[in-house]
Amino acid sequence: MSDAPVTTSITQPAGAPLGPPSEGGGRGPARAALGMVGDVAVRSVGPIVLALVFGGFLLLALGVDPLTFYGDVIQGGIDFGAWQDTIMRMAPLLLIAVGLIVVFRANIWNLGIDGQFLLAAAIIAGLGPEMLDAGMSRWLVLLVLFLIAGAVGATWTILPAVLRARYGINEIITTLMMTFIGINLANILIKGPFQDFESNVPQTKSMPFEDLLPAIPGTRIHVGVLVAGAAAVAVWFVMSRTSYGLRLRILGANARAAQHAGLNVSRLIVTSFMVSGMLIGFAAASEILGIWGYVRADWNPAFGLLVVPLVFLARFNAIAVIPFVFLLSLLSIGGDFATQEAGLSNEFTLLLVGLILLFMGVTELLGRRRDLGQSYLPSRLRRRRTPQTAPAPAEGAPRPAEPGAA
């Protein structure tokens, strides 16, 4: 778990691990490696299972058979070619996820996802038909629109980034406010300059289907999925194999240390914020140019907060996040079908994701306690391992001193 200390600082009880972490009773390296894999599996899959079980009880309380429901989710997300929808839904989610990884690694919170996404979507949906009408070639239009979407997303992060870098203003608050402004601005654009007056509802003109992103041969899946995959690999490479990624991780691990090490913290904050916004803009481009071709007023898929937990589950690893994105995608495509079958509101996905996040915190905490030589079990129930760790420290108390030190 080479990069774990950096990445899990989010859920770390600060200051707790002051002493050297005890090695779990002297396990051999092979067993330790095996234990680590098992550990990662438990900490990643455990919360999901717990959330599904807890959600199952809630379904029972609402008079829905949870097994049928979850079966419907899988059926609705896989069967009859629905797997292609599931894969396509992955494109924006994955792009958002890797966009978040860039900033979260630096311990910067970009929670303005929906605003960046919708504004980029509205602007390219408005410009696309105009550019096609002007006789530009399809490929040029698609390329330019992708770039515009990325630029819009990046632009929408500049203000929070500068406020954070200059004045240290909490970026959570500013990105949240920029999201509200962005959503309303997108609506103003759609109901104003970009509105298609031939349509009954306020929406932009639609781009003809044959001018959208092409499908991968033999499927309906548009190539935006490949873009998302490439972005995931690129982000993974940058974050783990380049000095820029290392700098971001140092900033995330300890901002003061980064400053003292001579890193240009302000520039790191602004650039990582803009890259994040750009990737979220790409997410909008892949969704609009891949599937819809237009944007309707008040359309808001609200992907933003849904993706956040996945990024944590994947330990901020751009490759590892892919299976989690698949799971969320399956839940949202299959969940629509399953909630319809069960006669429930389709907000069940939201609840599940919230629960996953909560249980993730708990699992992480328990795992961390075990790393520290404590046990998952309450102190009285477990067998003593080593004398040093026997008295479980009271909540918030310092770790007991080493015997020699006293």
Place this chain on the structure above:
Amino acid sequence: MDLLSNDFLTALIAGGILAGMPLLLAGLGEMVSERAGVLNIGLEGMMLFGAYIGFVAAYYGGSSWLGFLAGAGAGAALSLIMIVLCVRWGLDQIVVGIAITLAAEGATALIFDAEFAETRPTLGDVNRLSIPGLSRIPVVGGADSSNGSLFSQPLIVYLSLVLVVFVAWMMRRTHLGLNVRAAGDKPAALDAAGVSVLGTRSWACLFAGAMAGLGGAYLSVVAAGLFEPFITQGRGFIAIVLAMLARGRPVWVVIGSFLFGISLSISDALQIAGVDISTDVVFMLPFLTVILVLVIFGRRAYLPPALGLPYVRGAR
């Protein structure tokens, strides 16, 4: 078009109070919690949960007071999660806050759809208390206007204002207030003085949850008279912003929430005055204002040094 007519001004004040009260209540709670060092991002979820439970209680119990009580209880109950996970166990407050918001959004929408999707019941108007004499003053009186005005509001509004004064006094003049501020400014000092940091923070967090739930209940029981999924529409986040901008001063929470309330409700008042303006523009205005304020006065935004950091005794 007459922007300064009495009707317009009355509608503006009434709308400002109606839309501002949830912000005021939740913002006041968040302010106390932030002062104690707990950044409660789950405020939106607590408001939503309070709105739903408050609505249900008022609907079945037939009394708005039951609704307020249940709403506050629901918000406080939800904040227990925050207390256990963040204050006691030291998990990240932002992650848990987002989780609470998401789970509350999902749960309330789900349960509401299962219970009330067909009927979509509404509550009756809440009785207003017109203060004798004062409520006869033209613009601020509002005894005859449909939504009231400054001196003709439900009792809960006056009680809330009393509460603001009480909290302001408590934070400034009492030991308890000092403890709360110390928990956010220098928790180690509070600990050394023999006061439990975790205990202080827990109570502050519980207060924030109860106030958020009460704000949500006001929203569903008084302001809207009904519940619908996602009824809070980001008001919890606005309340967080207000609390941060108020820099620990309850008076500024009142002023800020009233101004935000006005801009949230100004389109109705403008319609009375005969101006038709897109709600998108109007909804954007308060946020734009705050961003501008931040850009201009950014340097002066104050947050407690220990905000968002779990306290571990002996850690540096």
